[in-house]
Amino acid sequence: MAANESDEVKNGAIQAMEPQDPEAPSAEVSGKRQSLSDIFTIFASGAALVSDGYFNNLMTMVNVILSEEYPKQYTASVKTRVSNALLVGEIFGQVVVGLTCDYLGRKFAIILTTLMIVLGGILATASSGKTIEGMFWMMTVARGIIGFGAGGEYPASSTSASEAANQHTLKSRGPIFILVTNLPLSFGTPLAVSIFLIVFSACHQSHYSTVWRVCFGLGCLLPLSVFYFRVRMLNSVLYRRGAIKRNVPYKLVLRYYWKNLIGTCGAWFLYDFVTFPNGVFSGTIIASVIPSTTKDVITKTGEWNLLLGALALPGVFLGAYLCDRLGRKNTMMLGFSGYLVFGLIIGLSYDKITKIVPLFVVFYGLMQSSGNLGPGDMLGLISSETYATSVRGTCYGLSAAIGKTGAAIGTQAFTPIQLHLGKRWTFIVAAIVGVVGVLVTYFFVENLNGEDLAERDKKFRTYLVENGWDGEMGEDDLQALADDGQVPAEGIVVPNKVLAEKK
Incomplete structure (x- = not known):
């Protein structure tokens, strides 16, 4: 009786793995729908990710005008609190949504994050209170909500x-x-x-309150612009095949991925420790080196910041070009090395280089660009390729959350480093972090070759x-989806007990 049941299970699995008739209408329609969903998922992903860069870097200039508008109330501690609120929210968002997108699906998680960014942006725009201090507390909470979504x-x-790109264009x-x-x-x-x-x-160049409120409000348009496509998207085929929705073996996950987690978490911590405070406080840094005789310091600070942000972009494209040629690991070490080179150049010559604002901004931008070339580009890519689909969201979210913890600590430590060690040391510390980043990457990051995630x-x-796990992998209705032609039948995972019997 047991042998007959085993044969039936095997036969059912083999039948499920046989290719469907490509002429079948349901397969043709669903195939087109899945392909369109993959394309829209790839491009729509960035529209809300730009919100993180936008809201983080918006504070670079908002900090400047809030200091002008409320010189007594907007103290250093309030400035740090408002700036850090988004980072703290991001830490919780990365962990919670990382788990959510593994348990409940990518689509559910993406819709949730979009709504949170929009809600937080609306509340930040409407920040008010009986006192100025109360207004800043509302702004803090609103930025925390934005951070959770971002x-x-x-x-x-x-x-x-990553999963959609793997399905659509592996090379x-x-x-x-x-x-x-x-x-x-x-x-952003x-x-x-x-x-x-x-x-x-x-x-x-006045009405400061109107300026920062309008800027916060415009940030809501970024995720809303692709909300329709996100509602219409499908979960990836990889997720449908590989999801573990109950009895996730976290001990086995840690045993299998412990070294990789040290690599992605450690490198992300170091990268964000440098790049986020240097981004958030770049307006303050640049304003401090602009000659006091300059008229309209706020506009000049903004213009130099715009150049700084533009100089950081080429690193993104160079990293994208090198990732397949040098490899993910080598490209990341190259980027961390840029922190060492440019951090030391700026730090050791700070008193002289800051007297020539264009030269200072160029080297500052090159340091930021090297960060984008290496860890900025590679950490997300490595984290999305290293871990299996069933725990990809969780491990990716954990790595990013540790990174944002580094950002929060770096932002908190930025001002004390300037006050007690001198402004040059913020760049010397970046150089030191670059050395540590190279070492962490060399010893703990896997040398990936871009293989199929499947x-x-x-x-x-x-x-x-092999280690005794007997749970289920794949969505409960996967066979029904295959029967309807919504997922390719040849990709269905055979149940664990069948694999054991075949062995």
């Missing part, structure tokens, strides 16, 4: 983009992933500064089965 975009959008998956993830994030810097300068000019799923699944 942080959730990392695991939700990035895993979706160019790495460059495509970078161009729809880190490019929008980096583009010049976009935020450009919008600020336009609004500031439209308000005749192959990594199979290796992980085999490891789980």
Whole structure:
């Protein structure tokens, strides 16, 4: 009786794995729908990821005008609190949404993050209170909500983009992933500064409250612009095949991926420790080196910040070009080395180089560009390729959350470093972090070759089965979806007990 049941299960699995008739109407329609969904998922991922870059870097200029508008109330501690609120929200968002997108699906997580960014943006625009201090607390909470949504975009959008690119165009998956993830994030810097300068000019370089409220409000349009496509998207075929929705073997996950987690978490911590405070406080840094005799310091600061943001963009494209040629690991070490070179150049010659503002901004931009070339481009790509589909969102979210913890600590430590050690030391510390980043990458980051993500799923699944895991992988209604032609039947995973019997 048991043998008959085993034969039936095997036969059912074999039948499920047989290719469907390509002429079948349902398969043709669903195939087109899945292909369109993959394309829209790839490009729509960046529209909300740009929100993270926009809202983070918007504070670069908002900090300047809030200090002018409220010189007594907007103290250093309040400035740090408002700036850090988004980072703290991102940490929670990355962990929570990372788990959510593995358990409930990529689509659900992406819709949730979009709504949170829009809600937070509306509340930030409407920030008010009985006192100025109360207004800043409302702004802090609103930026925390934005951060939760923007942080959730990392695991939700990035895993979706990686899986869709893997399904649609495997050979160019790495460059495509970078161009729809880190490019929008980096583009958020010049976009935020450009919008600020336009609004500031439209308000005749006054009406500061109107300026920052309009800038916050415009940030809501970014995720809303692709909300329709996100509602219409499908979960990736990789997710449908590889999801583990109950009894996730986290001990086995840690045992299998512990070294990779040290690499992605550690490198992301170091990268964000440098890049975020240097981004958030770049307006303050540049304003401090502009001659006191300059008229309209705010506009000049914005213009130099725009140049700084533009100089950081070439690194994104160079990293996308090198990721397949040098490899992910070598490209990341090259980028961390740029922190060492440019950090030391600026730090050791700070007193002289800051007297020539254009030269200072160029070297500052080259340091930021090297960060984009290496860890900025590679960390998301490596985190999306290293981990199996069933835990990709969780491990990606955890790595990004540790990174944002580094950003929060770096932002908190930035001002004390300047006050107690001197402004040059913020760049010398960046150089030191670059050395540590190279070492962490060399010893703990896997040298990936861009293989099919489905192959990594199979290796992980085999490891789980060999270590006694007997859970289910794939969505509950996967066979029904295959019967309806909504997923390719040849990709259905055979149940664990069948694999064990075949062995």
